[in-house]
Amino acid sequence: MPQGYVVGVGKTRFGPTSKSLPMLAQEALIAALEDAGLTIGDIDAFIVANYLGGPNEGRLHLNSVVAGLLPGVNLPGWRVEAACASGGVAVHQALLSLSRYENVLVLGVERMSGIPGMLLTKNIGMAGDLDLDQGAGLNFPASYALVAQRHMQTYGTTTRDLELISLKNHENARRNPLAHFYHKSVVQADIDAGVTVASPLRLFDCCPVSDGAAAAVISRDSRDGRSIPVLGSGLSTDAISLTQRTVHTSFQAARDAAATAYAQADIVAADVDFAEVHDCFTIAEIVAMEDLGFCEPGAAVSLIRGGVTSRDGSLPVNASGGLKAGGHAIGATGVGQVYEVVRQLRGEAGDRQLARAEIGLTHNVGGVGGTCAIHVMGSAS
């Protein structure tokens, strides 16, 4: 039995904008309500997913900020923060909340533009441990670089494999008008010219930071043929720092969340037709595929080399462009993944519509695997 239904979705473009955080939130909120054919009066509770509103801009208490966009509505609502997995966690919470609330609005929003680079790096680093990571400079490019190095040592993964992911996702984003790099053609020469960020990761191995918002209305009951059943929802956590873990080529939280989501959906990994995974760095897409059970550990690269995860392959991964090229508006990312899967499952994905889209999956990670939320959506078998 479905855990709930996504009855409406909305999303702004991800990328730099002059719009304020509340303006972005309002744009996605209105789009999701319109898509659902509902008004705010039909909503029973709302959840705001955001990561850096406080450190970046001095904006906390965002449930009350959003309440201010809806005068007189006075709904139950809160903000959730789980680093880059905030959006996916909000979707999980919305499903839990259906026990009491019939229609729950999930709103992910983030604003990153205009924050000086060093400050932004420091703020994003707050998703790593204060004592174990931040003081040592073990920020996220560095952490994922360590994961990449260990993956290369263990399985023979190469920088060429990472490049293939970047090229694929940038090509996919060219079909997605809401993608951060929709307008940007990225070819091998661009990748070759990329500076090293944290070896082996170079510029085009890293996602951008984006402004943006995404929203979804999640309901206890289906409204119509466009309502998308959520078949499984898995959430798990792990110790925050790589220094607290023994395995560095896989994220236990992702494996646990996937097992839970598959069991709840009563499917196996092979039943998934397409996936939006958390490719904050190219290596993260490889780890995601292995954690999701799309292949054995170390075997993701053969799928990538064989074109299996390309949009015309048998298991398209990040057909939207992913975080890498679609953009990463941190608090909005997990909700944006749900937007994307819903559009595909409805056959409304336009130029990026996949040939086969019956079961779709979202995979949203916080930190370097400290949190993972996974959702399976589509037709119940």
Added chain:
Amino acid sequence: MPQGYVVGVGKTRFGPTSKSLPMLAQEALIAALEDAGLTIGDIDAFIVANYLGGPNEGRLHLNSVVAGLLPGVNLPGWRVEAACASGGVAVHQALLSLSRYENVLVLGVERMSGIPGMLLTKNIGMAGDLDLDQGAGLNFPASYALVAQRHMQTYGTTTRDLELISLKNHENARRNPLAHFYHKSVVQADIDAGVTVASPLRLFDCCPVSDGAAAAVISRDSRDGRSIPVLGSGLSTDAISLTQRTVHTSFQAARDAAATAYAQADIVAADVDFAEVHDCFTIAEIVAMEDLGFCEPGAAVSLIRGGVTSRDGSLPVNASGGLKAGGHAIGATGVGQVYEVVRQLRGEAGDRQLARAEIGLTHNVGGVGGTCAIHVMGSAS
């Protein structure tokens, strides 16, 4: 039917400490598990309530920080932030989550010591609107001062009424070994000597900022005679800034949350035996009493003057000392209120045990009424 049961509670002392945020969290977590007679292996999910971990210390992604305290446990978990109502919202979420998870650990934690005063004032101010409040210097003492002024103009409330609340709550805290001001005797001369913070609020009208943590295990089923039924849980929001509202002597979010909680508990306000309310400023206790329906608007002062809300009165309010004297460890406060009500309902409140404690209420506010979470606990009628 109860919404769930509080089967265990734990709390650190609120007040300045050299313990780190994770150490505080661990202390409360262990105490709550021990009190419940459970181990972490019995817990199915956890929620961390925290307000300023990011801006104060660079600690975000706190669900993963807590996961690091529990090696190999890898539970579903997240952090919630709703300004000073974070803890109460976490309790509400835990109850919602019982649809899926049998035993949910709620952990509120905050660390405020050692942050320079101006920075802390700025950070706390993030619970007000960036555009409407913060730039104008409308921080929380200023906002509550405006509420007090309007209440005085409308209802004839006096500074003497505010003093009576401060004296009562400080006296109550002298019986609470976990209170911030347990050791501090406060008499009229102290109050008279207090500097004006934001007129009419003086030093002893303002709660301190505290370090501290509180935890509760909330379960689908009762474990034993010490399990406390949660009869009602109400949550509501309002626009964040006073400038967005027409009424300034009452918080609509609190009225809505109270109505919801009473309806769910199938009680009326007169059935409440005692309450822990959000007295971040003395005026807030007056507004709380009126919003909770303990009396008509403007009539709270007569209850206070008559000793009705004193610990030996017929409706004790903040027998713990409240935020005013018990302390305000922001993210922990709402969970700490639940700790206190549970102790009273069990008859385990020691020197501060109330004579009549069958139905207790918690009232937890974020910002200047932007969020309110209310819980009713005790014996079902």
